[in-house]
Amino acid sequence: MSIYIKNAWYVAAWANEVNRDLLKRRILGEPIVLYRKNDGTPVALIDRCAHKLLPLSMGHLAGDNLQCGYHGLEYDCSGACVRVPGQDRIPATAKVRSFPLVERYNAIWIWMGDPAMADPSKIHTVRKIGEPGWSVVDGGYQLHGGDFLNIAENLQDPAHTTYVHVRTIGNPATSEVPVKVEQGDDYVVAYRWSNNVPPPPIDKKNGNFKGLVDRCQYYNYFAPCVSRVDVVTMDAGQEHTEENMDKGLRVYSYKFLTPETESTTHFFWMQVRNFGAGDAKVQAELFAGLNQTFAEDNVIVTAVQREQAATGVRQQTWLSIDAGPSRVRKMLEDMAAAEQA
Amino acid sequence: MSIYIKNAWYVAAWANEVNRDLLKRRILGEPIVLYRKNDGTPVALIDRCAHKLLPLSMGHLAGDNLQCGYHGLEYDCSGACVRVPGQDRIPATAKVRSFPLVERYNAIWIWMGDPAMADPSKIHTVRKIGEPGWSVVDGGYQLHGGDFLNIAENLQDPAHTTYVHVRTIGNPATSEVPVKVEQGDDYVVAYRWSNNVPPPPIDKKNGNFKGLVDRCQYYNYFAPCVSRVDVVTMDAGQEHTEENMDKGLRVYSYKFLTPETESTTHFFWMQVRNFGAGDAKVQAELFAGLNQTFAEDNVIVTAVQREQAATGVRQQTWLSIDAGPSRVRKMLEDMAAAEQA
Amino acid sequence: MSIYIKNAWYVAAWANEVNRDLLKRRILGEPIVLYRKNDGTPVALIDRCAHKLLPLSMGHLAGDNLQCGYHGLEYDCSGACVRVPGQDRIPATAKVRSFPLVERYNAIWIWMGDPAMADPSKIHTVRKIGEPGWSVVDGGYQLHGGDFLNIAENLQDPAHTTYVHVRTIGNPATSEVPVKVEQGDDYVVAYRWSNNVPPPPIDKKNGNFKGLVDRCQYYNYFAPCVSRVDVVTMDAGQEHTEENMDKGLRVYSYKFLTPETESTTHFFWMQVRNFGAGDAKVQAELFAGLNQTFAEDNVIVTAVQREQAATGVRQQTWLSIDAGPSRVRKMLEDMAAAEQA
Missing domain, CATH: 2.102.10.10 (Rieske [2Fe-2S] iron-sulphur domain)
Structure with missing residues (x-):
């Protein structure tokens, strides 16, 4: 199939x-x-x-x-x-x-x-794009050496950040925080709040945080091809209302996955954010940082794809952190099967 | 097979x-x-x-x-x-x-x-080679990325000249002239006369034509591996006798196809002509021009071969211009089948 | 299998x-x-x-x-x-x-x-290593483009030396000397003595021989992965006792073959010798010379492997010189079959 x-x-x-x-x-x-x-x-x-x-x-x-x-x-x-x-x-x-x-x-x-x-x-709605106070980094493109299911799993998997992105967005403080997973008809979301933690280097710089922060990550996957990671970093100690979250750093990180072949994927990415508007330096740094981050993912998914092809096996042990990624894969596989039936 | x-x-x-x-x-x-x-x-x-x-x-x-x-x-x-x-x-x-x-x-x-x-x-007879007034450009070699059937079809196909060889031998004036096809036991010839047309740039230069010309092209394919394109460019308004044709520019352009594998072909070429004898500059320009022309063909047949391999299909629609090429292919396929039977 | x-x-x-x-x-x-x-x-x-x-x-x-x-x-x-x-x-x-x-x-x-x-x-015992008067060149490594059976045959085959290693260890004088083959449970040895012959260039240099020499080569293969070639070059005319042999040049040339895949092999090599102790120049020359020699073998076995894969055939004629190599192959194939049975 x-x-x-x-x-x-x-x-x-x-x-x-x-x-x-x-x-x-x-x-x-x-x-x-x-x-x-x-x-x-x-x-x-x-x-x-x-x-x-x-x-x-x-x-x-x-x-x-x-x-x-x-x-x-x-x-x-x-x-x-x-x-x-x-x-x-x-x-x-x-x-x-x-x-x-x-x-x-x-x-x-x-x-x-x-x-x-x-x-x-039916085209997926991109949030906040074009609204006042929100800036966009787009045009990101990489050809990834994994199929879109492996990439979707990777995008839906907060646990790898600490180990794969140690030089960019990794943050050891969050690695032990459990993730909650919810699912709808055509989406899966995994999320976690890490409260009273030091901000990661990039956030600290962009948000001018003086002390500890509350930080959330929502990993949304909208079938079949859109990933949106929502990140909020806000001063610790506030209620997590939409209004308070908008006062912090808020970012929607989009990836649009387009299968090239059964084992490679066009990886388009775009980021919408509420800070650093009109700042060319921030803009350039964000582009470079995100590009580097996704290149790190590409190294991983390319190697995983190669091993899967060599062994005919997908994985040999299942962990708690697989809950979200596995649901995404099942949702996508079911959708492909239904369409082909 | x-x-x-x-x-x-x-x-x-x-x-x-x-x-x-x-x-x-x-x-x-x-x-x-x-x-x-x-x-x-x-x-x-x-x-x-x-x-x-x-x-x-x-x-x-x-x-x-x-x-x-x-x-x-x-x-x-x-x-x-x-x-x-x-x-x-x-x-x-x-x-x-x-x-x-x-x-x-x-x-x-x-x-x-x-x-x-x-x-x-049984070795094919090359015309005029060594006769007084006739010069030879030989030694041409390219490795082409298509099987010899695709290349034979391409050689037997005048219609591609306008589009593939626009920078070299292409001449839009001839592209709408219908081609006649004749066939013998082991050859196919397609030909067309274009009368009262402007000479293509290379002919104009070599033949010193002042006005319009009559121009013929005979595309001969001798099974299994020899293509000879005869080109005559002569002042318009004369009868098309052998004698008159010899007074114009007359060229025999030979290609000797030797299959390397089932999908690649050694492409040897030689040209015999009745002008520019002893002119090293003409000789060098002819070699360079022909070499470039056949390199243009190689780009095309290599791409066609790749698409045929990817799809398992040879072509999806048939046109009038396929008459000559299709006959050559059939002649060669029949010959291979008979030999293997 | x-x-x-x-x-x-x-x-x-x-x-x-x-x-x-x-x-x-x-x-x-x-x-x-x-x-x-x-x-x-x-x-x-x-x-x-x-x-x-x-x-x-x-x-x-x-x-x-x-x-x-x-x-x-x-x-x-x-x-x-x-x-x-x-x-x-x-x-x-x-x-x-x-x-x-x-x-x-x-x-x-x-x-x-x-x-x-x-x-x-069960690890193979390397001779003389660490004993007084004996020096070691080790650390040699090449990735060879043949399976370990082809390489084992090559190592057990004195007859190729004259033709493959003409620039290094080849010596036409020995090429017509017949080889004797003996076999045990898990080893094969092929050997020949060439008496009253001029020493090969490298031996002459290292051993300071003034005249003719007696020279023996023992090609030992210990299943499944150790080759030891013993070479003695001694002044001609002496009895071939162990004691006399130790007074000449004596070398144990080890190769340890580790299959990388079914068609490629890690080729580790080491040489133990009784001359040139502490001489950095001799040491460097030996390393370079042996490295070059085995690179020559790699060219051969890589080409042979490619032809075997292309034809599905191993060889088309059998010669006397195949006696030793064939026994090694059979010993190894039998061992693999027994293990897998």
């Missing part, structure tokens, strides 16, 4: 990656070519000419059409061939698949499943 | 590639070692010692014999082992296969099939 | 390769991590955490324990998990395999089979 869940919106690219050049990217195992029409509308087609299979990304744009680089066949944005040099009749088989796209949150979202189900209202 | 046709003469190497060093080359999937005897006769043996299978190309010449680099076994030019250091008796199994060779047209031709059928008169 | 023989002591590493860093090495197909406790005792564990399979070599030492780099699980030197951050109970499945080790002859020996059978007295 495939691990792919097709009827969903995935981030195909950041908006600024798609332009009048041809972008080649594999998504859910399919070769895709992305470009924009002259009016800016993004287009996604199968990257393989119906004639001799040459990748269309090796061709050229002819206005809004895509011209194959082998024999000049031209496809319009729906994937219909509209010109065959040397003949008037266009065969019914001369067409390639096109994919529904939506541009939102500086990203191009693609629907790989049944086009009739491609409802833009 | 294999795509290989074994009972045929293939170019194994250019004559100047084969000397007293040992040349290792895979042909129709077989590892071959090539060298010359002291009297200049070329030799081809299986590149694998009968004893421990070490490639003989890792050994040394001992006079006209080839000495294995592991235990010093010596093979003569027939592939018979004639010396085993440390013992007098030479086992009957101590031998390697040798292959019939003929040196002609500055090339070494090899017969990979039944040696009893290796009749040198 | 696997070619591995598990119930045996193999060199896992040179002693100075194993320290407080984590050494990752594949042995008999298993990923192993090696390190030393604070008291210097070497430890070998399976290099794969029982939880999420992350290689433990990507983690860190915590005192004498090995801490996984993903979630901080700590394993003691027996492979038992002794700490799971975030929970008190340690699951029975949280453990990894540990391997018996012995440090001897500057090497770390590992037992990959049934631990109950790991008797240190």
